[in-house]
Amino acid sequence: MEQLPKWADLIVVPLVGLILAFSLSMLMVFATGHDPMDALSLMVKGALGSTYGWGYTLYYATNFIFTGLAVAVAFHASLFNIGGEGQAALGGLGVALVCLFIPWPHWTIALVAATAAAGLFGALWALIPAYLQAKRGSHIVITTIMFNFIAASLLNYVLVNKLRPKGSMDPATAKFPEPAHLPSLGDMLNAVGIPFAKGTPANVTLVVALLACVFVYYLIWRTRLGYQLRAFGESQPAAVYAGINPVKITIITMMISGALAGLMAINNVMGEAERLILGSVEGAGFIGIAVALMGRSHPLGILFAALLFGALYQGGAELGLWTSIPRELVIVIQALVILFTGALDNMVRSIVAKVLVRPKRAEA
Amino acid sequence: MTTAPAIELKGISKAFGPVQANKDISIRVMPGTIHGIIGENGAGKSTLMSILYGFYKADKGEIYISGKKVSIPDSQAAIAAGIGMVFQHFKLVENFTVLENVILGAEDGALLAPSLRKARKDLAALAAEYELNVDPDALIQDIGVGMQQRVEILKALYRQADILILDEPTGVLTPAEADQLFRILHRLKDEGKTIILITHKLREIMEATDTVSVMRRGEMTATVKTSETSPQALAELMVGRKVLLRVDKTPAQPGEKVLEVENLKVVDSKGVVRIKGVSFDVRAGEILGIAGVAGNGQSELLEVLGGMRNGTGTIRVNGQDLDLTGKFSDARSRRKRGIAHVPEDRQREGLIMDFKAWENTAFGYDDDEAYQTGLLMNNAAIREDAEGKIERFDVRPANADLEAKSFSGGNQQKLVLAREIERDPDLLLVGQPTRGVDIGAIEFIHQQIVALRDKGKAILLVSVELEEILSLSDRIAVIFDGQLMGERLPAETHEKELGLMMAGMTGEDT
Missing domain, CATH: 1.10.3470 (ABC transporter involved in vitamin B12 uptake, BtuC)
Incomplete structure (x- = not known):
């Protein structure tokens, strides 16, 4: 396994995993006939948009x-x-x-x-x-x-x-x-x-x-x-x-x-x-x-x-409460985040490593 | 008349990140010769051979086999090109027979029987041709290391290898087995095979090869005819400066008995008796060397003394009994009794590879008062201590914040030695002090061990390198199958005698 710089390991890898998970989730929301952007903004607002x-x-x-x-x-x-x-x-x-x-x-x-x-x-x-x-x-x-x-x-x-x-x-x-x-x-x-x-x-x-x-x-x-x-x-x-x-x-x-x-x-x-x-x-x-x-x-x-x-x-x-997106799909989204940031961590890391470490080798 | 070289490398370069492992390397090896490649650890020998065997892809450069340019993207291609490799650590399935191992990966079809029949015939032919006799139906786990190595060679030959690469083949062999191996290699050479021998042992190069290439820091520094060079000259080429091959030391001044071992027995977790009643002693101001082929009980001996394993019998240090099975048989209690231990495997035991150098300085001594402030550890004090040790033991790079795994083998060993020797122990246990260590650092490590002896400390040295035992020890004991075969004085013995004892002949037989 390639050695990643610490900042990449700590920030880039989880972030990429998260983005992948959300992209896939939004694709699934889209496939069930809902607007992914609406769903995303509802989730963010519902969680962080109010003190409630x-x-x-x-x-x-x-x-x-x-x-x-x-x-x-x-x-x-x-x-x-x-x-x-x-x-x-x-x-x-x-x-x-x-x-x-x-x-x-x-x-x-x-x-x-x-x-x-x-x-x-x-x-x-x-x-x-x-x-x-x-x-x-x-x-x-x-x-x-x-x-x-x-x-x-x-x-x-x-x-x-x-x-x-x-x-x-x-x-x-x-x-x-x-x-x-x-x-x-x-x-x-x-x-x-x-x-x-x-x-x-x-x-x-x-x-x-x-x-x-x-x-x-x-x-x-x-x-x-x-x-x-x-x-x-x-x-x-x-x-x-x-x-x-x-x-x-x-x-x-x-x-x-x-x-x-x-x-x-x-x-x-x-x-x-x-x-x-x-x-x-x-x-x-x-x-x-x-x-x-x-x-x-x-x-x-x-x-x-x-x-x-x-x-x-x-x-x-919130998503389950205010949209007709089924509760099961919400669980799927949560599962995808766990999958990508937790279980598939090494997969994401090797991709990040390829992108980040390769160019340096060419310089050497 | 010009014959094409069996194998020719032109301008091979390979970098791992910023590290240039191979830099513009070119060699020509003529068919029917034995070509040695010698160099320190990390000089790039293994990288070069891995490129040749398709494990790595070179950044630049070309490979020619018998004058034809080839590309070797994987080991299948290497085998197809007629290259066979015998690795340092054998790649055999322990519970398969010799025959099954030979055909593994080269089966001709879905059913095994035809392949096995064919292999049995071929093996018999190969055995006759090259004097490579092995029982085809023996299980790998039942045959000795020397035999296992023959199986590896047979595997390569069965796949029609014309070029045989051997990576540090004698590391696990007794001198007699090594001699046998070299006889086989010469026989192969006489039959027209080409052999590349990778080693760090100068003696083997001098004995076995026709030509030799020296590698240093990724570069090929010289290729010479073996008959026209000397060990001293090769060593200088490897290190880049003059080196002392012999250890410079005065005769020992033995004092009181520091370590007394009586009838020590060790049974491992599988119930195998590893040490079968061993007795010896080590005095202050002397180095007792334990010679033996790896796996004959010397590791267990160090582990019992170092508190990593239980045993029965009596061990006294400075006249007082050690606890061998109870509450005070652990390594920490041993340290409190003035025993320091440089373990055989520094990467697995002696250091935590992911810990920084300064953290490793406290390893095993983390209960030292000087390292505490109240409930917490005094990291500043440990770091300061580490920086002093790094300076005094010339650890390079001199950076206490680097993780242990970022240091070379020699510098890792210096870290361990600094930690153990500076505790000023009464007894120092040293296992394989220079395994995987470059020649330059070997000199330094040997000097440190002798210096501790000259301070009047007792030292027990375990090494599978006979040369090291001979040059460093004041007395030599030979271990075989968990028993001591006898003691010798270095001045009154020689490698041949010790070699026979290492193979199980008692002192009287020789």
């Missing part, structure tokens, strides 16, 4: 930041954690238990406790696959994905049989008590005089997500643990040579990864739904993979990629 749109875009983005960071941390250790879905679901269980059964005097304390619970539950859910990988050699991709199903079933059981309020037909917990409600972004911004649409789901968790980005940056590039984790990810024989314990580093890395995925629950469970419902993660765990890939496993890249996917989600929803 931003309120949703940022809410989705918050989810994706957490799951993206989770995948990225594991990536740095060469571990592919695709269990974000299940870890986030278990994080939700942790949040629900903390919010339902402990009376909190104020949301700030509740937030700290819920963050700890979400992280702990996510980390513990990642611990089992991590242990199986490190000690028994069971492949982490297989085990984490299977643990997604186990998590879903477990949550189903707990919600239906244990946490469902008496008389309710809904597999969900009761509403969290008032002191455990988080302020929304609208409330917070309005309080300081910035107009922002009320009633949108973006909430204070966004700040936690930004802090998580900073935390991951320092963890990966400035701490000994990060150093060892990256070394382990680059070369396992080298890690053994350096005296890095492969079992320990695998387990610690996966628990941090799981904790980050679990943290997503404070956004969707505590911040938005204010109760735990079935299937609350809604695929954000998987979007995290695309976000981490597109963001090059760097917190800053993940921030931007999460925003993009957040906008895509919100824009797609």
